[in-house]
Amino acid sequence: MTPEFLTLNKLKELLKNEGIKPNKILGQHFLIDKNVRDKIIGFAELTSTDTVIEIGPGFGELTESITEKAGRVYGFEKDRHIAGILKKRFAEKENVRIIIQDFLDVEASFFKDFEGNLKIIGNLPYYVASPILFKLLKLRNYWESALVSLPEEVSKRIIAAPGEKDFGLMAVLFSLYTDTKVCYKIGKKVFYPVPDVKSVFLCIKPLKKPSVPIPDEETFWKIIPSIFLYRRKTIQNVLAHVLKIKKQDIKIILEKSGIKPSLRSHQLNLEQLIKLSDVILTKI
Numbered sequence: 001m002t003p004e005f006l007t008l009n010k011l012k013e014l015l016k017n018e019g020i021k022p023n024k025i026l027g028q029h030f031l032i033d034k035n036v037r038d039k040i041i042g043f044a045e046l047t048s049t050d051t052v053i054e055i056g057p058g059f060g061e062l063t064e065s066i067t068e069k070a071g072r073v074y075g076f077e078k079d080r081h082i083a084g085i086l087k088k089r090f091a092e093k094e095n096v097r098i099i100i101q102d103f104l105d106v107e108a109s110f111f112k113d114f115e116g117n118l119k120i121i122g123n124l125p126y127y128v129a130s131p132i133l134f135k136l137l138k139l140r141n142y143w144e145s146a147l148v149s150l151p152e153e154v155s156k157r158i159i160a161a162p163g164e165k166d167f168g169l170m171a172v173l174f175s176l177y178t179d180t181k182v183c184y185k186i187g188k189k190v191f192y193p194v195p196d197v198k199s200v201f202l203c204i205k206p207l208k209k210p211s212v213p214i215p216d217e218e219t220f221w222k223i224i225p226s227i228f229l230y231r232r233k234t235i236q237n238v239l240a241h242v243l244k245i246k247k248q249d250i251k252i253i254l255e256k257s258g259i260k261p262s263l264r265s266h267q268l269n270l271e272q273l274i275k276l277s278d279v280i281l282t283k284i
């Protein structure tokens with residue numbers, strides 16, 4: 001197969017010839033707009049010294065553009081049949097390696113080898129978008145930027161500010177450990193098959209240290225996730241439920257943290273959440 005862009009007609013022809021039906025369970029929605037592809041790749045600001053990990057390369061529309069700009073590309077594709085076609089497509093390109101593997105199974109040691117000189121790009125399979133994001137966050141010390149697509153609704157939970165209804169654990173994580181913004185909004189029709197949801201591309205840059213200092217990160221991460229499980233309850237009731245301590249003690253904890261008992265978890269800012277976990281640590 002020659003490395004040309006797969007427009008809708010060419011993609012349909014390829015699918016027919018190969019007997020492939022796009023697998024919705026694997027989140028297969030292929031990019032069919034070359035201008036949109038070029039615009040997306042522009043946000044990655046690739047140079048010849050970059051190594052790129054591509055998540056879910058599919059038939060290689062992003063991959064092709066990445067190979068032209070970056071030094072090296074590792075594409076992790078779970079679908080065996082598609083990966084086989086992709087391998088043939090890039091057989092002549094020495095700087096491309098297609099690996100047939102679930103991205104979620106890639107070992108941390110693979111990332112560590114690159115010592116930070118690494119960019120992540122992916123038009124993600126949405127059924128595993130959240131676990132992929134959590135994995136990337138865990139490994140944030142080993143890559144310098146990520147450019148990934150997400151359903152618009154999911155992206156709102158990542159970029160939400162305190163006080164907004166979507167502010168929750170994802171937003172806390174991303175605002176503490178990364179600088180993240182929506183780079184590009186895309187319509188549904190740039191994909192085949194057309195997905196049910198609108199998409200955005202996020203540009204993510206890990207921070208060298210948390211945006212707000214956390215004195216005891218271990219306690220913070222033991223306490224804060226459970227607080228966001230009960231979004232409708234007031235923080236006073238959430239703590240009663242989670243900590244199982246006397247009401248009087250909860251009152252003192254909230255007073256010392258400078259938090260009104262009637263607030264809901266999504267109304268607390270990062271400083272308040274950190275203070276809260278700190279006060280709880282000294283109290284129990």
Ligand code: SAM
Pocket residue numbers: 026027028029030031055056057058059060061062076077078079082101102103104123124125126128
């Ligand atoms: N990058 C291609 C494009 O933009 O046209 C394909 C994007 S499509 C939304 C997602 C791709 O991820 C599919 O090729 C699918 O087979 C692959 N995929 C699904 N689950 C995966 C996983 N867990 N690990 C790696 N690839 C996966």
